Amino acid sequence: MPAAKLTSPGQLVIPKPVRQHLRLQPGDRVDFVIRDDGEVVVQPVGDVRALKGILPKPADPVSLDEMNSAIRSRGRAARAPGPDVGKPLHFEVLQ
Secondary structure, eight states, X not given: OOOOOBOTTSOBOXXXXXXXXXXXXXXXXXXXXXXXXXXXXXXXXXXXXXXTTOSOOOOOOOOHHHXXXXXXXXHXXXXXXXXXXXXXXXXXXXX
């Protein structure tokens, strides 16, 4: 198991096998996550630029009138009685 020694200014050198496993390069940042059980997990901090392009392009913009119309129609549909309105409910009591 790789080990490291804490220096007086609080610095810690991450052992080479751990750096290789995490694919860390000089200048990379890491997070130290403290779990509820007290275990500390070291994980690399991803570069936000690596996320570019993972989300689909937004749809064409809509006008306020189109948006309000869609909200009104959805609201009417949500308030409309469904096929089960008025039918009795049946429950089974579990012991």
